Amino acid sequence: MSSDLKSKFLQVYEVLKSELIHDPSFEFDDDSRQWVERMLDYNVPGGKLNRGLSVVDSYKLLKGEELTEDEVFLACALGWCIEWLQAYFLVLDDIMDESHTRRGQPCWFRLPKVGMIAVNDGVVLRNHISRILKKHFRSKTYYVDLLDLFNEVEFQTASGQMIDLITTLVGEKDLSKYSLSIHRRIVQYKTAYYSFYIPVACALLMFGENLDDHVQVKDVLVEMGTYFQVQDDYLDCFGAPEVIGKIGTDIEDFKCSWLVVKALELSNEEQKKLLNENYGRKDPGSVAKVKELYNSLNLQGVFEEYENKTYEKLVKSIETHPSKPVQAVLKSFLAKIYKRQK
Numbered sequence: 637m638s639s640d641l642k643s644k645f646l647q648v649y650e651v652l653k654s655e656l657i658h659d660p661s662f663e664f665d666d667d668s669r670q671w672v673e674r675m676l677d678y679n680v681p682g683g684k685l686n687r688g689l690s691v692v693d694s695y696k697l698l699k700g701e702e703l704t705e706d707e708v709f710l711a712c713a714l715g716w717c718i719e720w721l722q723a724y725f726l727v728l729d730d731i732m733d734e735s736h737t738r739r740g741q742p743c744w745f746r747l748p749k750v751g752m753i754a755v756n757d758g759v760v761l762r763n764h765i766s767r768i769l770k771k772h773f774r775s776k777t778y779y780v781d782l783l784d785l786f787n788e789v790e791f792q793t794a795s796g797q798m799i800d801l802i803t804t805l806v807g808e809k810d811l812s813k814y815s816l817s818i819h820r821r822i823v824q825y826k827t828a829y830y831s832f833y834i835p836v837a838c839a840l841l842m843f844g845e846n847l848d849d850h851v852q853v854k855d856v857l858v859e860m861g862t863y864f865q866v867q868d869d870y871l872d873c874f875g876a877p878e879v880i881g882k883i884g885t886d887i888e889d890f891k892c893s894w895l896v897v898k899a900l901e902l903s904n905e906e907q908k909k910l911l912n913e914n915y916g917r918k919d920p921g922s923v924a925k926v927k928e929l930y931n932s933l934n935l936q937g938v939f940e941e942y943e944n945k946t947y948e949k950l951v952k953s954i955e956t957h958p959s960k961p962v963q964a965v966l967k968s969f970l971a972k973i974y975k976r977q978k
Contacts, residue, residue, distance in 0.1 A: 645716075655767075692712060698839055716768065718838070796824070873927065895939075903929070907933070
């Protein structure tokens with residue numbers, strides 16, 4: 637990713653933020669303007685920005701030539717809408733999960749002056765997307781399609797979050813609920829649509845394409861998003877904390893992780909009993925026993941096999957796509973995540 641594009645992308649953030657804190661539909665005073673600015677700076681631009689930047693990348697690959705200033709701005713604006721969507725989900729997710737840190741700093745709601753105001757901030761973040769789209773895309777032929785896209789993906793993500801929450805109900809630690817199919821459904825809806833599908837869908841709409849003609853693209857990207865989350869689950873346990881930037885807690889948190897689902901699939905009765913007794917417990921001894929079991933089941937080898945098979949399958953389905961530019965977009969996504977370490 638060129639640092640040039642990233643600095644351009646961050647400049648667009650400043651423009652959008654300024655427009656939002658001077659939105660004519662609301663009379664801001666200094667306090668409310670400062671609150672929104674601080675809330676945005678804290679929650680929106682802090683991540684890796686991969687989702688947002690890939691709108692610009694994808695549009696470039698589709699167009700196949702240099703972008704005009706206006707096209708760069710619009711692609712960046714759509715990229716920021718996805719980053720705003722992500723911020724909205726994360727602010728509320730952190731409250732639901734009672735998390736403490738996010739991106740190496742305290743969660744927004746953990747700040748002394750914020751607390752439950754963060755719930756309303758989440759709502760405000762979601763509304764900002766509509767304001768950005770209205771200001772910059774209202775006159776475009778694909779405006780309604782953009783609104784539909786963001787609404788649909790938000791619905792899918794919220795529904796994915798719901799099945800995740802009701803499957804991992806605290807106090808009802810029942811591993812028999814966990815299976816590959818439930819893992820797949822959670823991941824597909826909670827992560828794949830908003831992380832992988834929506835950036836490419838935005839680029840396709842800007843390029844004048846009809847999303848109904850690109851069901852195959854959606855399927856490939858959702859499959860890629862599933863693979864991405866399986867990698868995440870794997871790295872949570874086997875990744876080096878200094879590389880992935882966090883200490884994994886999926887075992888302690890009783891997460892419906894790909895690893896536990898695979899372990900259940902491969903375990904004999906005695907091993908299942910050990911999992912049931914130790915999975916989802918905070919004490920380091922229990923966590924160590926689960927990791928030991930993962931090792932004795934050779935889950936690292938099982939993951940490597942999954943990774944190679946999935947990669948081959950994805951490359952095959954990408955190469956059947958009739959459009960070379962679309963193939964290039966999909967291959968660039970795959971190249972970014974294949975065999976990643978963080």
